[in-house]
Structure formats: C-alpha cells, structure tokens
Amino acid sequence: MQLSLLNISIPEGAAKSRADELRRTLEYHNRLYYVLDAPELSDAGYDELFRELQSLENSYPQLISPDSPTQRVGGIALDKFAAVQHRLPMLSLENASNEDEIRDFDQRVKKFLGLTTDHRISYVCEPKMDGLAVELVYVKGVLTVASTRGDGVTGEDVTENIRTIRMIPLRLSGQHIPDLLEVRGEVYLSLQAFQILNSAKEENGEAPFANPRNAAAGSLRQLDPRITAQRPLSFYCYAPGTLQGTACDSQQEFFAALSGWGLPVNSLISAVEGVEAAVGFYREMLSRREALPYEIDGTVIKVDSFPLQRELGEKSRSPRWAVACKFPPRQATTVLEGVLPSVGRTGVITPVALLRPVDISGVTVSRATLHNWEEVAAKDIRIGDTVVVERAGDVIPAVVRVLAERRSGAELPLVAPDTCPQCGSAVVHIADEVAVRCMGLACPPQIRESITHFASRNAMDIEGMGGKNVEQLITLGLVRSISDLYRLTKDDFMRFERMGDKLAGKLLSAIENSKRRDLGRFIFALGIRHVGERTAKALAQSFGSLENLIHATSEELLTIRDIGATVAQSIRTFFDNPDNLAVLRSLQESGVAPTAEAKQVGGRFSGKTFVFTGALSRFTRDEAQRLAEAEGGSVVGSVSKKTNYVVSGEDAGSKLAKARNLGVTVLTEEEFIKLLAV
Ligand code: IVH
Numbered sequence: 001m002q003l004s005l006l007n008i009s010i011p012e013g014a015a016k017s018r019a020d021e022l023r024r025t026l027e028y029h030n031r032l033y034y035v036l037d038a039p040e041l042s043d044a045g046y047d048e049l050f051r052e053l054q055s056l057e058n059s060y061p062q063l064i065s066p067d068s069p070t071q072r073v074g075g076i077a078l079d080k081f082a083a084v085q086h087r088l089p090m091l092s093l094e095n096a097s098n099e100d101e102i103r104d105f106d107q108r109v110k111k112f113l114g115l116t117t118d119h120r121i122s123y124v125c126e127p128k129m130d131g132l133a134v135e136l137v138y139v140k141g142v143l144t145v146a147s148t149r150g151d152g153v154t155g156e157d158v159t160e161n162i163r164t165i166r167m168i169p170l171r172l173s174g175q176h177i178p179d180l181l182e183v184r185g186e187v188y189l190s191l192q193a194f195q196i197l198n199s200a201k202e203e204n205g206e207a208p209f210a211n212p213r214n215a216a217a218g219s220l221r222q223l224d225p226r227i228t229a230q231r232p233l234s235f236y237c238y239a240p241g242t243l244q245g246t247a248c249d250s251q252q253e254f255f256a257a258l259s260g261w262g263l264p265v266n267s268l269i270s271a272v273e274g275v276e277a278a279v280g281f282y283r284e285m286l287s288r289r290e291a292l293p294y295e296i297d298g299t300v301i302k303v304d305s306f307p308l309q310r311e312l313g314e315k316s317r318s319p320r321w322a323v324a325c326k327f328p329p330r331q332a333t334t335v336l337e338g339v340l341p342s343v344g345r346t347g348v349i350t351p352v353a354l355l356r357p358v359d360i361s362g363v364t365v366s367r368a369t370l371h372n373w374e375e376v377a378a379k380d381i382r383i384g385d386t387v388v389v390e391r392a393g394d395v396i397p398a399v400v401r402v403l404a405e406r407r408s409g410a411e412l413p414l415v416a417p418d419t420c421p422q423c424g425s426a427v428v429h430i431a432d433e434v435a436v437r438c439m440g441l442a443c444p445p446q447i448r449e450s451i452t453h454f455a456s457r458n459a460m461d462i463e464g465m466g467g468k469n470v471e472q473l474i475t476l477g478l479v480r481s482i483s484d485l486y487r488l489t490k491d492d493f494m495r496f497e498r499m500g501d502k503l504a505g506k507l508l509s510a511i512e513n514s515k516r517r518d519l520g521r522f523i524f525a526l527g528i529r530h531v532g533e534r535t536a537k538a539l540a541q542s543f544g545s546l547e548n549l550i551h552a553t554s555e556e557l558l559t560i561r562d563i564g565a566t567v568a569q570s571i572r573t574f575f576d577n578p579d580n581l582a583v584l585r586s587l588q589e590s591g592v593a594p595t596a597e598a599k600q601v602g603g604r605f606s607g608k609t610f611v612f613t614g615a616l617s618r619f620t621r622d623e624a625q626r627l628a629e630a631e632g633g634s635v636v637g638s639v640s641k642k643t644n645y646v647v648s649g650e651d652a653g654s655k656l657a658k659a660r661n662l663g664v665t666v667l668t669e670e671e672f673i674k675l676l677a678v
Helices: 012-034 043-059 099-113 191-203 212-220 225-229 251-260 275-291 306-312 373-378 444-455 467-475 482-487 490-494 501-516 519-525 533-543 546-550 554-558 565-576 578-589 621-630 654-662 669-677
Strands: 083-085 122-129 132-139 142-148 154-156 180-189 233-244 270-273 296-303 322-326 330-343 349-360 363-369 386-391 398-402 427-429 436-438 609-613 645-648 665-667
Touching: 012 043, 099 275, 099 296, 099 306, 099 322, 122 233, 122 251, 122 275, 122 322, 132 212, 132 233, 142 154, 180 191, 180 212, 191 212, 191 467, 212 225, 212 233, 233 251, 251 306, 270 275, 275 296, 296 306, 330 363, 330 444, 349 386, 349 436, 363 386, 363 398, 444 467, 444 482, 444 519, 482 501, 482 578, 490 501, 519 533, 519 546, 533 546, 546 565, 546 578, 554 565, 565 578, 609 621, 609 654, 645 654, 645 669, 654 665, 665 669
Parallel strands: 609 645, 645 665
Antiparallel strands: 083 154, 122 270, 122 296, 132 142, 132 180, 180 233, 296 322, 330 349, 330 386, 349 363, 386 398, 427 436
C-alpha cells in the first residue's frame, strides 16, 4: 500500500476527523458551485482540498465512504442495469394543451373537493423540464440507490451514473435529516452542454443526438459510468416518493426542506393563489422559454397542500392534483424551394427540404427533414408549396404538412431519384421498407459514413479518424474501403492540409492499436444492417471468432436471444457478399485480429454475477473478469442485492461498503483464486 508522505504522520483518529471535515467542506462548495451558481472558492482552492482528501484516503483506505466526493466516478462498466422496484409507483401527468384546459383542470379539482367554482386554490407552478425522470433514495441522509422511471413500477438501477452528477449531493446536509427520503426529479442536459456534446460527436464522425432530452437519456443510460461522468448532466427535484422520519404538509414545505438538505430545486418555481395566476405563470414561462439555458416543454401546476393532494388521490396513471400544461409546438410557415437527396452510410437516400429561410422562435431554419419518400408522397409535398415547419427541441426541424389552399398550380411533384445523386449508380426501392437505396459500392458518401462508423469510439475507437480526416482520405483517393485504413503510411497523412509529423504518427499508431479490439466491437464496426452494439456483443459471445460467425447458418443465428429473422437474414446477406468477404480477408492480411470473448455456457459460474473492486495483485481487472466469464459468470459494475460475489482487492472503496451493507459475499483475491481452482 502506498502511503502519502503528507499524511503518514497523522494518526488514524485525526485523519478521520479531517476527512469528515473535508467531505463536508467539499460538498458545501460543490453545492455553491453547481446548485446555487455562487462559488466562493476558486477551482484551484477546491482541487487542493480534494487532493488532501484523496491523499488521506490513500493512506487510510478504511476511511473511504461511499458518500465521499472522491467516489463520484466509480468502477467498471456494467453489462446491463439491474432492476429496481419503486416503493411507490412513479406516475405520469395528465396534459393540458391550452389555457382553457388549465382552467378545466382547476374546475375538476374544485368539483372533486366540493369547493365552489370561484374558490382560489393554492397552487405551486413549476417549469416542466424536458429530460427524464429519476428517483433518488437517501437512507439516513446517504444516497444509496438511483433509478429511472422505467414502466413506473420497475426502473433501472443507474446509481453509479447518478453519482457523477455534481448537482446531486451524495450525503444530505443541514438539520432534521429524514430516515428515508425518496425524491423524484428530472435529469436534463443544459443547451450549452448539448451543443458541446454534439459538436464533439460530429467531429468524431458520429451521429449527433436529435435533442437535449435524447442526449440526457443516452448519457444516463451508459453502462460505463466513466462516460456519463464526461457528460455534464443536471438535475432538479420535483416530487416526493416515500418519506420517513420527516413530515411535510405542502409542496412548498417539501421544496424548502429539500433546499435545506442541499438538493437542487429550480428557482423559477412559484407559489400562486388561484388558477388565473397559474395561467399567468404559464404565459410568463412561454415568453421566457427561449432565454432559458435548458429546454422546458411546458409548466406543471400542482395543488400545494399535501392533505388536499391525498384527498384528490390518483387515477390509474396520473394524480388528480397536478396537470402538465404543454407549450404549443414551435412552428412557422415557409416555402419549399427544393429537395436535396442525401445519401447515408447504408446507401439510403433521404429527401432533405431546402426552405426559404424562416425564423422559428429565434432560430433561422433553411433545411428540414422530409423523413422518407413515402411520407413525401403521403403528404403530397411539392416543390413551391407553402409548408408548416416545426422545431420540437430537435436539431433537425421537420416539415409537418402542406397548406394546399395556398397552391398556385405551378408546384412540381417530387419523385424519388432513379440514380444516386452522388455516384450515379442505379437505386433500388426495397419492397418491405420505405427506403430508397443506392447500391453503388464506390459511392463516396457511403464510403465516408461506413469508415467513420468503423473508426468511431464505440466501434474500433481509432482516435482522430473522424469525419473530416476520413473525407480527406477519400478525396485524396487513399481509401476506398475500411481495409485500406491499415495500409496507410505516414507519407499518406503528410499529404493532408495542415498535418504535422507528430499528428501523423499519432494517427498511424491509433490505427495500429485498433488491430486487437475485441470481437464485439469489430462486428459492430462492420456496420451490418440491424446489428447494433448489443447484438454485436451477443454474436461475439456466441460464436467466439469471426470465422465461426462468417459460417453461421440462419438457424444458428436464430438461436441467439434478440436475433429474429430480419437480423439473421441481414447478417447472412452481409457475409454472403463476396466483396465484403474480400474486405475481411484483406483486414486479416493487414493483421487485424479481433480478440474473441466467447462466453462459456453452463460453466461453473453460470448464472452468478461478480463485481470486482480495488486493485488485484495477481492479475489485472480485465484478466480476472475474463477468468470469471470463461466459467460462465457475468461481471457487472455495481453492487446490488442480486450480486453473488464481490471480489475485493486493495484500496476497495464504496462498492465494498455497499456489499457489506447488502450482505453480499465478499471474497479476497486468494478466495477468488480458490473458487476458480475448485
Ligand atoms: S411531477 C406525480 N413536475 O414530466 C407527479 N414532473 O409528463 C409526477 N417533469 O414523468 C411528475 N418537470 O419526468 C413533475 N416540475 C415537474 C416536472 C415533471 C418535468 C416530467 C416528469 C414526468 C413527466 C410527466
């Protein structure tokens, strides 16, 4: 064990009280910075305290607690999320889509409560955050479980990912900490974080997220918490679940208590008397919507009093005491001036609308998606038409409908192209799908997209091989398929605009390093239609080698969970194509040798789940993981009641503590080795 020189002289008792103090101080400054947006300490000052705590914890690992700020980004990736039952179902909300429907809601409430129609109910009005619902569970003030809404009854355990969100305290502060606090709220991504994330994705040649909500959901549902930690997610609380050891009589009191405990509450929330004031809040939010740093899609109005909420109760899916007041869609009308057929990775040609530029709530829109040619025909969209365009918080606006009454008669009907606009090859209309597809093998945009996909982070992870560099390789005639990547030389890269010796060397070694990626990534990287990351991993585990997969029959493919007739057919079509086989052979000749990860079915550890934590001395984590998997075990990243074994090495942290709390069997490295040897 490494002891820091700085702390070695501190006795354990003193170290413990200093560590406790540092944790409280760090959590306090965290809250000032992330929740209240009013930092008192410089970043350097914060880092200094953080490093002091880290150093104390290095010297005395027994002092590490799961709620330590040093434990926000934990362990290894999961292979799936565990299920979590919500103690109380997570309900949805009834919608009101205009001001009169808000007034109708108010009348329903009063009728149910037997109040006169002119009675003024006390309401709490809140922005409706456009993200995803999550429940946090604090036991005696410590964050223990966080789960998604799921179907409302059962959600997914996303604790490790939620712990990376700095706005969420790992331990509550302040007075009267409840024995049990379940609090629901919305995880969201700010518009700024969304834009940064999407620019990075585009630079890497990956498809951008359609809107901040999808980006937040995609970021929270990462199996590897280290990826979530890189996405600056935010959170606002909005409703209680079960509360024990504390009493609140109203939504206002509840929010005040939450703030007191250090939980984030949106400062725009406002308590009002009577429905007209609630309508006023809705109007105000509608007018401020574009200026907010995050997406809201409406407001939520709630009866403030908890006794009244209880009296009103709930219907099957939504409470009678709240309503979501949705904003109208952001729409504008403009003229469709042309259509650009655009070719994607798989050769699908989609129609993109070229519009007379129009302002839709502060954003100039000049392009929109028309989705596919069938939809163009169904909506009878013609060039020259006046069309309604909608921005639904999405990156790409959509053409919603045509104002046929505005036609002059000079409009031109739209037809799908017979030849590819990029390479001139014939296109085919595939019978059982709406797509029109270019079949040209040398179609430049298809090549570009398939190579960027191959090199992308979740596939072969070739750093630096994003859209722009791939584009240059194609323009210079240096690559025509993925296998050409492995024949590139430094001189080839030196032909790029603005390329230095060092960068060229980096690109080459990134390509070289990708040769031994695991088989699952490699299969995903091939871009076989309908084969996403999960299916690719399942194929790798079942077949163990590329050779086996190439020769797999449809019947064999169909035995794999999640693979149906369409996917099996698509896999066979891919490997039956001699051009694809030639590319695979050429990859092999260049030394691309994806490593197998066959899962032993029916091994000694079959059905058992393992979590590894801390440093092992006899093998690396990856090796230990492979040993467990080779015997049919599965290795997951976070500890739950369902975990069978936690293998604990040196400096084990929060996972060990959690395992002990849950009564999960903890093995030392030696015991794990014995178990393997039995
Ligand atoms: S209250 C029973 N308050 O909207 C009460 N929900 O359409 C449950 N949402 O699933 C929800 N902001 O994900 C509530 N201030 C807010 C909200 C909010 C966003 C989401 C939430 C919910 C969905 C219902």
